[in-house]
């Protein structure tokens with residue numbers, strides 16, 4: 001098999017999607033990828049604990065201590081490069097990334113969003129807010145989407161999508177958990193492998 005693609009998962013919170021990737025990696029379901037770094041923008045994110053328990057290098061880089069956003073992102077890129085990262089998975093990473101950062105990882109960075117894009121997405125739609133908006137609208141199906149990251153929030157090409165039923169007595173929390181279980185935790189590891197496989201193929205071709 002061709003060389004593995006070293007990837008990072010970037011997080012801000014609980015890290016259940018990170019856990020799904022860790023479990024899939026351990027079960028041999030991401031054979032073209034190697035999870036080499038977990039990067040958090042929140043120092044006490046539980047996701048960092050999950051990484052440590054799995055023996056994966058984990059760092060927190062917070063905006064504090066940097067003079068501006070540019071310097072902050074430069075440090076992130078420096079740490080990603082130092083770990084040899086070729087591909088990035090945003091798994092509940094809730095900070096805004098600049099156009100320069102996004103361009104640097106063009107078609108090498110994906111994100112999971114907890115709705116069926118183009119519904120309930122874009123600026124201000126994250127976490128429970130997405131499910132609150134879906135319930136307020138009265139949709140009968142929602143779901144999750146994995147997409148490439150470009151300069152438009154939640155606007156990049158869609159890679160995988162899965163619909164999930166909405167029930168009459170749903171709360172945002174109930175809907176969030178159902179979407180995670182039925183869609184997010186399956187889609188994200190699958191999309192990670194799909195992308196790593198493509199990148200590994202392209203890398204092998206370049207070497208020839």
Ligand code: GAR
Pocket residue numbers: 011012013014015016017018047091092093112113114125126127130180184
């Ligand atoms: C997930 O539901 C993810 O889809 C969402 O944040 C949650 C993170 O949970 N992301 C967004 O809303 C991005 N716009 P986790 O930390 O348990 O994986």
